[in-house]
Amino acid sequence: MFRGLILAILVISLCACERIAVLATPKKEPIPSCTALAATAENQFWSTLHSGNYQTISEADRLLTAAYLENPNDPKIAAHLGFLHIWKITERAREKPIPPTIVNEIILSKKYFKDAVLLDPSDPRFLGFLGDSQLAEGKIFHDERQEVHGYFTVKRAIRSWPQFNYFTGGYAMSVLPANSKHFQEGLKWQWKTMDLCAHDEVDRAHPSFKPYMKLETRQGWDRACWNSWIAPYNFEGFFLNMGDMLVKNGDWKTGIKIYRNAKLAKNYSAWPYRELLEKRIQDARQNVSEFRKETISTPEHTILFNSGYGCVACHQAG
Ligand code: HEC
Numbered sequence: 001m002f003r004g005l006i007l008a009i010l011v012i013s014l015c016a017c018e019r020i021a022v023l024a025t026p027k028k029e030p031i032p033s034c035t036a037l038a039a040t041a042e043n044q045f046w047s048t049l050h051s052g053n054y055q056t057i058s059e060a061d062r063l064l065t066a067a068y069l070e071n072p073n074d075p076k077i078a079a080h081l082g083f084l085h086i087w088k089i090t091e092r093a094r095e096k097p098i099p100p101t102i103v104n105e106i107i108l109s110k111k112y113f114k115d116a117v118l119l120d121p122s123d124p125r126f127l128g129f130l131g132d133s134q135l136a137e138g139k140i141f142h143d144e145r146q147e148v149h150g151y152f153t154v155k156r157a158i159r160s161w162p163q164f165n166y167f168t169g170g171y172a173m174s175v176l177p178a179n180s181k182h183f184q185e186g187l188k189w190q191w192k193t194m195d196l197c198a199h200d201e202v203d204r205a206h207p208s209f210k211p212y213m214k215l216e217t218r219q220g221w222d223r224a225c226w227n228s229w230i231a232p233y234n235f236e237g238f239f240l241n242m243g244d245m246l247v248k249n250g251d252w253k254t255g256i257k258i259y260r261n262a263k264l265a266k267n268y269s270a271w272p273y274r275e276l277l278e279k280r281i282q283d284a285r286q287n288v289s290e291f292r293k294e295t296i297s298t299p300e301h302t303i304l305f306n307s308g309y310g311c312v313a314c315h316q317a318g
Contacts, residue, residue, distance in 0.1 A: 052316030093308030197225035237314030
């Protein structure tokens with residue numbers, strides 16, 4: 001009894017001791033990079049993403065990792081390493097065959113997004129992607145607590161930048177079974193994104209985005225609704241995914257109306273994934289069962305997230 005008490009006091013004081021020691025230690029502070037290596041790595045990162053060049057991710061990874069080792073306090077480099085690794089696993093359908101070691105990409109992306117959030121807590125895009133990587137890691141390794149953790153990280157990110165993170169959070173949930181609670185919530189979040197971007201409640205039966213095209217902007221939080229240098233076909237990609245989620249939900253008729261919104265973008269005719277969207281308009285009805293399959297098939301018959309083009313559909317410039 002007495003020995004138990006001493007042990008308990010010892011354990012409590014050790015825990016408190018660790019917490020105090022951690023709090024007394026300065027946290028990692030942000031320092032921007034200004035070397036030639038960092039500039040080369042950043043250029044390589046953007047040109048790889050904008051050319052949709054999945055095959056050369058490892059070269060961009062090598063340069064960015066070297067730049068991060070040179071200055072492990074740069075939030076942008078940390079975030080871009082996170083994006084690179086999550087790109088690699090998201091578009092894994094391009095690997096033939098997909099190696100089991102692909103799961104290591106999610107571990108790495110979570111590590112780098114965590115660093116990025118620590119170094120720059122003011123960028124809600126990093127927090128949203130940290131949440132997505134926690135969700136994915138929890139799902140892959142059957143750690144439900146980690147999934148719950150990821151869900152609440154996503155919710156926090158949504159509060160900070162809803163136009164961006166309702167999409168980002170809900171997109172990751174598009175892979176879940178159509179009848180699951182979180183798939184349904186992810187679909188609701190796409191409607192929320194649309195409402196926020198329209199500054200209106202979009203008519204659910206006739207969801208044309210045409211009346212709202214005049215709101216296009218490159219400034220402020222609403223810029224996440226439109227195309228930009230960062231995401232040249234964001235508008236098209238958003239409606240491609242939302243149409244896919246509606247089709248997977250069995251509502252293929254509304255799915256077609258949503259797909260058609262992509263055509264309202266000024267640069268639609270130059271979009272590299274235009275044909276993927278047009279095929280989906282034709283095959284919407286048959287795709288209900290195709291999109292519900294857990295396995296990855298051809299890009300035409302797999303939801304955008306798992307199609308092999310889940311990042312570049314919005315980010316590839318041409
Ligand atoms: C529906 C379109 C869409 C999809 C799909 C998408 N993104 Fe984005 N992405 C965006 C938008 C919009 C932004 C915000 C642009 C801004 O900040 O102005 C963004 C921001 C980014 C940034 C910019 C970070 C920075 O430092 O400025 C990177 C990198 C990125 N996304 C990578 C990815 C990766 C990797 C994937 C796949 C896992 C992905 N995106 C999927 C639309 C998309």
